[in-house]
Amino acid sequence: MTTSSSPVWQYRTRKQTLLRWLGWFWLVALTVFCWQLMNENTIWAFVSDAPAQAADIGSRMFPPAWSYVGELWQPLWDTINIATLGTLLGIMIAVPVAFLAASNTTPSVRFVRPLALLIIVASRSINALIWALLLVAIIGPGLLAGIIAIGLRSIGFVAKLLYEAIEEIDVTQVEAVRATGASGAQVIDYAIVPQILPAFWGISVFRWDINIRESTILGLVGAGGLGIQLNASLATLAWNQVATIFLLILGTVVVSEWVSARVRQAVL
Amino acid sequence: MDHQPTVRSTWKRPPLLLTNTLWRRLIYSGALIYLVLAVQTVEVDWQRVYLGLERGWRFIEGFLVPDFTTRWRDIHEGLIESLTITLTSTVAGILISVPIGIGAARNLAPAPVYLACRGIITLSRSFQEIIIAILLVAMFGFGPFAGFLTLAFATIGFLSKLLAEEIESCDRSQIEAIRATGASWWQVVNYSVQPQVMPRLVGLSLYRLDINFRESAVIGIVGAGGIGATLNTAIDRYEYDSAGAILILIIAIVLVVEYSSSYIRRWVQ
Numbered sequence: 001m002t003t004s005s006s007p008v009w010q011y012r013t014r015k016q017t018l019l020r021w022l023g024w025f026w027l028v029a030l031t032v033f034c035w036q037l038m039n040e041n042t043i044w045a046f047v048s049d050a051p052a053q054a055a056d057i058g059s060r061m062f063p064p065a066w067s068y069v070g071e072l073w074q075p076l077w078d079t080i081n082i083a084t085l086g087t088l089l090g091i092m093i094a095v096p097v098a099f100l101a102a103s104n105t106t107p108s109v110r111f112v113r114p115l116a117l118l119i120i121v122a123s124r125s126i127n128a129l130i131w132a133l134l135l136v137a138i139i140g141p142g143l144l145a146g147i148i149a150i151g152l153r154s155i156g157f158v159a160k161l162l163y164e165a166i167e168e169i170d171v172t173q174v175e176a177v178r179a180t181g182a183s184g185a186q187v188i189d190y191a192i193v194p195q196i197l198p199a200f201w202g203i204s205v206f207r208w209d210i211n212i213r214e215s216t217i218l219g220l221v222g223a224g225g226l227g228i229q230l231n232a233s234l235a236t237l238a239w240n241q242v243a244t245i246f247l248l249i250l251g252t253v254v255v256s257e258w259v260s261a262r263v264r265q266a267v268l
Numbered sequence: 269m270d271h272q273p274t275v276r277s278t279w280k281r282p283p284l285l286l287t288n289t290l291w292r293r294l295i296y297s298g299a300l301i302y303l304v305l306a307v308q309t310v311e312v313d314w315q316r317v318y319l320g321l322e323r324g325w326r327f328i329e330g331f332l333v334p335d336f337t338t339r340w341r342d343i344h345e346g347l348i349e350s351l352t353i354t355l356t357s358t359v360a361g362i363l364i365s366v367p368i369g370i371g372a373a374r375n376l377a378p379a380p381v382y383l384a385c386r387g388i389i390t391l392s393r394s395f396q397e398i399i400i401a402i403l404l405v406a407m408f409g410f411g412p413f414a415g416f417l418t419l420a421f422a423t424i425g426f427l428s429k430l431l432a433e434e435i436e437s438c439d440r441s442q443i444e445a446i447r448a449t450g451a452s453w454w455q456v457v458n459y460s461v462q463p464q465v466m467p468r469l470v471g472l473s474l475y476r477l478d479i480n481f482r483e484s485a486v487i488g489i490v491g492a493g494g495i496g497a498t499l500n501t502a503i504d505r506y507e508y509d510s511a512g513a514i515l516i517l518i519i520a521i522v523l524v525v526e527y528s529s530s531y532i533r534r535w536v537q
Contacts, residue, residue, distance in 0.1 A: 031359045034352035038412045046409035053407045081306040125522035126515060127486040129398065130499065134511070137503050138324040140316040143309065197284050217398045221489065234402065250394055267285065 060239035068244045072229060076248065078143055079225035082218065083211040083256075086150025091204055094155045098162035105166055105192065116159070123156030128214045132223040146223035150211050157207055165199040166192065201267040209260035216249045323506075330508030331515065339502065339510045346498035347517065350484040353415045353494055357484075358477045360416070361423025366469075368424060369431030370457065375443070376435060385428065392425025401487040412493030419480045419487070426479070430472050434465045470536045474529035481525055485518050 012020070099105045101116035131149035139145055169192055177191035219227020226245060233241035286292040336343070371377045371385035401418040408414045438461055446460040488496025495514060502511040 027359075031356060034355045037348065038352035038356055038416065042411055042413045043409060047413060050407045057403070057406055078309060081309050084302075085306055085310070121523060121526075122519055125482060125519045127482060129486050129489060130496075130515075133489065133500065133503055134327065137506070138327060139320040140313060142311065142313070144312050144317070147310065194284055201285070213396055217396055220398065246395075246399065249396075249399070253394060 057239055060237075061243035063240060064243040064247060065238070065240040066244065068241045069248065072226065072245065072248055075219070075224075075226045075229050076252065079215045079219075079227075079252070080212065082143055082146040082150055082215040082223070082225050083208060086147045086215065087154055087204065087208045087211050089147060089151030090154025090207065091158055093151070094158035094162060097155060097159040098166060099188070101159060102163040102166035104169075104171075105188070116163075120156045120159050120163075123152055123154075124160065125156075126153070128153040128211075128218065129221060132218045133221045136222045141222035141224070143224040146215060146218045146225060149218060149223060150215055153214070154207050154211060157210075158203055161203045162196065162200060165196045165203075169195045198267050202264045205260045205263045205267075209256050212256040213253055216252065323508075327508040327512070330510075331512035333509060334513035334516050335507075335509035336513045339498070339507065339513075342498045342501070343495070343510070343514060343517070346488070346495035346514075347521075349412050349415075350481065350488075350494040350496075351521075353412050353419060353484045354477060354481045357416045357419035358423060358473065358480050360420040361427060361476065361480075362473050364420070365424045365427035365431065369428035370435065370461075372428055372432035373435035375438070375440075376453075376457065376461065385432075389425050389429050389432075392421055393429065397422050397483050397487060398490060401490050401492040405491045410491045410493075415484060415487050415492035415494055418492055419483060422483070423476050423480065427472055427476055431465065431469060434468045435461055438464050467533075467536050471533045474532060478522065478525045478529060482518075482522060 097116050097119055100107070100112050101120060103109060103113065106113045106116070128149045131152045132145055135145035135149050139148075173195065174187060174191040177187050182190060215225050217227045217230070219225045219229070220231050222228070226249060230242065230245050233239075233245060283292060286295060368385045368388055371381045372389055374382055377385065397418055400421055401414065404414040404417050404421075408417065442460045442464065443456060446456050451459065484494045485496050485499070488494040488498070489500050491497070495518065499511060499514045502508075502514060
């Protein structure tokens with residue numbers, strides 16, 4: 001008698017429990033459905049064959065073609081230039097966009113800000129490789145396509161983080177500078193820029209680091225750098241050259257990550 | 269002897285960064301030299317660029333007046349493939365990365381497990397998705413299955429690393445309190461760690477879902493299925509209006525995912 005009447009402690013109400021179960025059920029059902037749909041055309045014979053293929057590729061890769069490194073220094077230099085110049089281009093466009101997007105510096109919250117946010121979203125949602133694909137078709141293969149692709153992709157990233165930094169600045173400094181009779185440009189120069197400069201350098205170097213990674217593969221679609229060599233080696237199934245390129249990419253990425261970590265440490 | 273300090277009539281703004289003059293000059297001149305060298309390596313065939321401008325204009329036209337209908341079957345197929353790859357790879361990635369994330373948290377895992385899990389994370393993070401996709405396509409054949417494996421693998425590195433960091437910054441007192449009741453390791457994880465990291469885990473998973481969709485649009489270029497393959501074909505055929513339509517769809521879906529995930533995150537936290 002007492003057991004049925006005494007309240008049992010429960011973490012959630014019955015309705016909440018039910019809703020949670022329904023949510024999980026839908027997620028599982030949707031995943032299974034997607035799995036089925038995705039694998040309609042999968043040839044399972046190839047999948048079961050994969051370990052053998054992996055072993056085969058591994059054995060072909062194994063002694064990496066060290067002598068091939070000699071041909072890779074020029075593309076590596078190109079890759080680094082694509083990343084650096086692309087980052088510079090991106091930053092040059094991103095800074096004004098960020099000032100237009102930040103709600104405390106934008107000239108018009110209703111008209112200009114949404115436009116700036118649209119630029120940021122469009123640049124962020126399209127990968128550098130897709131930009132490169134387009135630009136190679138438009139202006140021809142080469143470093144320039146890679147630089148512009150990296151630049152376009154960087155705009156969104158840099159502008160988004162920068163406008164968030166601008167929105168978080170200390171307002172009192174802005175008021176103090178304005179109280180001396182400073183013009184709009186002077187307020188930006190003396191009150192806002194000093195506050196966001198560390199964040200700006202941090203963001204830029206971080207993006208440069210990401211761009212080094214991205215620019216290593218841009219050559220796959222013809223936009224210059226190591227990717228062109230990678231594409232050629234893949235096309236001729238020269239897996240030992242591919243292994244050399246992978247190791248070089250790995251080394252470059254590690255170095256660039258170290259550089260960016262040091263710079264960010266020094267700046268922030 | 270009264271030494272009167274000379275008062276300058278003009279004020280010079282001090283540098284904001286690099287206050288050491290020597291270092292500042294060295295770094296600035298180094299940057300300038302690099303810039304000159306780097307710009308020289310860029311060979312631009314202006315003739316080709318000029319010819320390309322007309323094509324670029326056609327692309328902008330295609331973007332403004334996109335053509336959804338002509339290639340709708342291909343676009344539809346590619347989108348379905350991309351979306352299914354996104355969801356399945358995210359779910360699989362989360363399922364694998366939760367144990368690895370717990371293993372990579374120093375306050376929960378013994379040293380050998382910690383090192384092994386950190387090793388997996390480093391391996392997954394050091395290579396670009398595209399490079400992994402190239403290898404997996406070579407192993408598993410063309411198609412969405414290779415894309416699924418690529419994105420699941422990339423998800424592991426991202427999610428386990430951030431999850432491990434979140435677990436390591438957990439409130440220790442709650443873990444100690446649960447442990448003091450005589451709870452086993454599983455119970456500690458379940459009752460003190462899990463409630464603390466759950467909102468963050470949900471947020472990160474949704475963020476990764478967003479990233480995986482964007483990446484799924486790219487890995488198709490190397491043959492791993494998805495809308496990227498359709499886009500590649502459209503650009504190769506110079507069908508810029510179809511390419512514009514695909515890009516608009518990608519941007520729209522990213523927007524929808526981003527807004528709904530921020531909504532869900534607010535609801536969870």
